[in-house]
Amino acid sequence: xxxxxxxxxMKLKPIKFKVKKKKLLExxxxxxxxxxxxxxxxxPIAHPAYANAYVLPALMSINExxxxxxxxxxxxxxxxxxxxxxxxxxxxxPPIKDKDKLVTTPTIKNIELKSNGMLVITCTxxxxxxxxxxxxCNSEIGIVVMPGGF
Amino acid sequence: xxxxxFEEIVExxxxxxxxxxxxxxxxxxxxxxxxxxxxxxxxxxxxMAAGLKGVIQHGLFSMAWMIKTxxxxxxxxxxxxxxxxxxxxxxxxxxMVYSIGKVxxxxxxxxxxxxxxxxxxxxxxxxxxxxxxxxxxxIDAKTFENLLSNCKLSLVNETVLExxxxxxxxxxxxxxxxxxxxxxxxxxSFWEAFVRGWYRKGDKIRVKLTEPPEDGKAEFxxxxxxxxxxxxxxxxxx
Numbered sequence: 001x002x003x004x005x006x007x008x009x010m011k012l013k014p015i016k017f018k019v020k021k022k023k024l025l026e027x028x029x030x031x032x033x034x035x036x037x038x039x040x041x042x043x044p045i046a047h048p049a050y051a052n053a054y055v056l057p058a059l060m061s062i063n064e065x066x067x068x069x070x071x072x073x074x075x076x077x078x079x080x081x082x083x084x085x086x087x088x089x090x091x092x093x094p095p096i097k098d099k100d101k102l103v104t105t106p107t108i109k110n111i112e113l114k115s116n117g118m119l120v121i122t123c124t125x126x127x128x129x130x131x132x133x134x135x136x137c138n139s140e141i142g143i144v145v146m147p148g149g150f
Numbered sequence: 151x152x153x154x155x156f157e158e159i160v161e162x163x164x165x166x167x168x169x170x171x172x173x174x175x176x177x178x179x180x181x182x183x184x185x186x187x188x189x190x191x192x193x194x195x196x197x198m199a200a201g202l203k204g205v206i207q208h209g210l211f212s213m214a215w216m217i218k219t220x221x222x223x224x225x226x227x228x229x230x231x232x233x234x235x236x237x238x239x240x241x242x243x244x245x246m247v248y249s250i251g252k253v254x255x256x257x258x259x260x261x262x263x264x265x266x267x268x269x270x271x272x273x274x275x276x277x278x279x280x281x282x283x284x285x286x287x288x289i290d291a292k293t294f295e296n297l298l299s300n301c302k303l304s305l306v307n308e309t310v311l312e313x314x315x316x317x318x319x320x321x322x323x324x325x326x327x328x329x330x331x332x333x334x335x336x337x338x339s340f341w342e343a344f345v346r347g348w349y350r351k352g353d354k355i356r357v358k359l360t361e362p363p364e365d366g367k368a369e370f371x372x373x374x375x376x377x378x379x380x381x382x383x384x385x386x387x388x
Contacts, residue, residue: 027183030176031214032169033221048221048230049214053184056210078190078200082209084236084381089229091262091386142236146201 004111004119006068012106012123013064015057016130019046021098027053046096051087051127054096055139058106058125062143065108073121079149083120084142093136094129101130109140119145154227156256156263156387165251165267167219172207172245180211203347207241212378216271219249220383228387231264235381239273246274246373251383263387271379274356277303277343278326278372280335287366291359294331298357298370301328303349326372349374 021044028038028047038047059082065073074080096102106125113119121143127136152163174192181187186208189196197205213235220230241247248271255266284294304327308320326333343349353374360369 023183026179030180030183031211031218033218035221035225047214047218048233049210049217052186052210052214056184056186077188078196082237084234085210085213086232086234087230088232091231140234 003068004073004113007065007073007108007111010065010108012058012061012108014103014105015054015061017054017057017102017104019054019096019098019100019102023053024050024096024098043097048087048089050096051137051139054102054127055087055104055125055137055141058104058123058139059141059143061106062108062121062123074145074150076149079146081144081146082142083144084140086140088138090135090138094132094134096129096136102127102136103130104139106141117147119150121145152223152253154223154225156227156265159253159256159265161253161256163253165219165223165253167215167222167249168246169215169218169249170246172241172243172247174205174243177205177207177211177243180208180214184208184210186210202240204242207243207245209237209241209379212237212241212247212271212273215247216249216269216379220251220267220269220385223251224385224387226388228263228385231384231386233269233381233383235269235379237378238380239376239378241273241378242275244276246276247378248272248274249379254382265385265387267383267385269379269381269383270377273376273378274373275343275349275376276337276371277349277355277374278324278335279337279369280326280333280372281367281369282328282334283332284363284366284368285330289363289366291362291368294363294368295357295359295370297328297331298333298372299355301326301331301333301357301372303351303355303372343374 024044033047063074104125104127106123109124110122123141125139251267251269305322306325307318308323309316324335356373358371
């Protein structure tokens with residue numbers, strides 16, 4: 001049985017994300033968000049659900065976590081399921097716009113092997129604007145790894 | 151849509167949004183715009199190899215629809231402060247997705263106007279379309295739907311006895327039985343759902359008539375209803 005406790009509290013590599021106007025517009029369209037602020041062809045702001053795009057790489061970075069013996073925590077990424085997600089948008093957080101550079105820093109908060117053989121990993125992630133350090137989103141990601149995946 | 155004026159919102163009020171039917175084209179487009187190109191969402195063979203019985207919609211795409219329901223409701227009156235969800239069931243192509251929010255608390259805290267909501271999202275998978283004929287020719291739509299809701303869905307092998315031996319003439323035939331109704335299923339999605347394991351005995355189903363019954367006869371649709379998302383949210387009003 002692998003010892004996962006050594007990974008709790010581990011900070012994963014910060015993820016950089018550059019916001020592009022075209023992507024903001026396409027994302028709003030893909031989810032059917034019709035409000036003008038998300039669809040302004042000149043100066044759109046990110047829909048709150050766009051956190052999916054800039055936080056997702058943090059979720060994927062769990063694939064790079066390694067056990068103390070150097071072996072990967074996740075052996076088969078296809079066995080990963082998304083268990084839950086939390087987004088919290090701080091008071092006064094500036095809107096996300098074209099050309100913003102975001103940095104998301106994920107941390108492994110907990111790892112628990114369930115009696116049904118599933119491994120449940122909880123990561124927190126803080127996303128800031130790189131140039132001002134303003135926090136734009138705090139997230140928590142629940143990852144379920146099916147048996148055979150770890 | 152429920153009022154989005156803070157002063158007029160009452161606890162217990164419901165917000166609803168509907169999206170779908172889910173298409174593979176929409177899933178592929180979301181994969182591109184969100185950057186989530188995990189092939190279990192886009193490539194049938196990979197999804198099957200992962201044991202998922204076909205491609206599934208991104209959980210975060212479903213969550214985006216939930217968030218959109220809240221932002222559509224809020225308009226310019228407020229913004230999403232926090233959302234906390236669990237993914238409960240997979241959403242698949244052809245599903246209709248209903249996002250529902252229920253106001254559970256309206257309050258002011260440090261001068262901020264806040265509303266807490268319970269949120270739930272249901273995925274309705276069309277299992278079967280068909281025609282049904284009730285014995286009672288003056289049956290009303292509600293009674294008809296209730297009778298159909300109690301139907302038993304199963305796959306059977308149709309057999310005949312030939313020269314003393316049981317011979318299968320149709321394997322995995324869809325059978326729907328309900329008291330007081332003769333049912334003629336007409337679509338194969340139920341068969342597919344059953345064979346692939348998307349539908350299991352005991353799953354929650356909902357029946358909709360496409361139009362009121364005439365002379366005890368009606369076209370119907372049967373959906374499997376899954377809770378795809380459950381959680382809570384807090385919104386801040388300006």
